[in-house]
Amino acid sequence: KAGVTQTPRYLIKTRGQQVTLSCSPISGHRSVSWYQQTPGQGLQFLFEYFSETQRNKGNFPGRFSGRQFSNSRSEMNVSTLELGDSALYLCASSFPRAAAGTGGSGANVLTFGAGSRLTVL
Amino acid sequence: AQSVAQPEDQVNVAEGNPLTVKCTYSVSGNPYLFWYVQYPNRGLQFLLKYITGDNLVKGSYGFEAEFNKSQTSFHLKKPSALVSDSALYFCAVREEIFNTGKLIFGQGTTLQVKP
Numbered sequence: 001k002a003g004v005t006q007t008p009r010y011l012i013k014t015r016g017q018q019v020t021l022s023c024s025p026i027s028g029h030r031s032v033s034w035y036q037q038t039p040g041q042g043l044q045f046l047f048e049y050f051s052e053t054q055r056n057k058g059n060f061p062g063r064f065s066g067r068q069f070s071n072s073r074s075e076m077n078v079s080t081l082e083l084g085d086s087a088l089y090l091c092a093s094s095f096p097r098a099a100a101g102t103g104g105s106g107a108n109v110l111t112f113g114a115g116s117r118l119t120v121l
Numbered sequence: 122a123q124s125v126a127q128p129e130d131q132v133n134v135a136e137g138n139p140l141t142v143k144c145t146y147s148v149s150g151n152p153y154l155f156w157y158v159q160y161p162n163r164g165l166q167f168l169l170k171y172i173t174g175d176n177l178v179k180g181s182y183g184f185e186a187e188f189n190k191s192q193t194s195f196h197l198k199k200p201s202a203l204v205s206d207s208a209l210y211f212c213a214v215r216e217e218i219f220n221t222g223k224l225i226f227g228q229g230t231t232l233q234v235k236p
Binding site for chain 2: 004006031032033042043045048050055056058090092094108109110111112113114115117
């Protein structure tokens with residue numbers, strides 16, 4: 001089956017602009033999480049959406065927002081871009097209900113997309 | 122608070138030799154532990170996970186990891202390294218009680234396998 005699809009793969013913006021990134025999860029996956037990856041800070045959790053509701057949020061300013069649609073596709077938006085927002089943004093999907101014997105939903109594996117590389121000039 | 126540490130920024134090993142990438146964790150309750158690998162300009166690929174049970178977990182591409190509760194470690198191992206194993210490796214943790222998509226990642230370890 002198709003994996004997690006992120007678009008666009010690469011984009012360049014200037015300071016002050018805004019950007020919207022898209023993520024299509026694996027078919028049947030209902031949870032979508034977003035991560036920011038930078039050389040200095042590593043992988044940091046942005047937020048998670050499940051059934052169109054944000055159920056977990058990382059420690060990022062309000063300029064970072066997201067949403068999820070009824071088909072589980074998700075978008076994240078960054079407004080008033082800053083140079084420090086340059087990063088690889090990764091989306092991951094998972095199916096939160098665990099199969100028997102897997103130890104509970106916390107054992108669910110995140111499947112990541114290839115990422116959207118944002119450069120802010 | 123949950124945390125993960127990967128003490129080595131880079132690990133160098135010759136092809137055919139065994140490799141170990143180290144990871145230690147800190148959680149309040151029972152941990153779920155994961156290893157992911159990232160190739161250049163790609164997303165993260167899942168290698169293996171520890172939930173409960175056997176302390177030695179086998180994963181993809183010949184990798185395995187050893188869970189040690191007393192040392193709070195989850196080191197990644199492979200008996201014989203390949204040049205194609207060269208990549209960035211991440212250890213991650215989630216507490217058992219949290220049913221979320223949030224993983225806490227280590228800073229990553231670059232594995233360099235030389236011919």
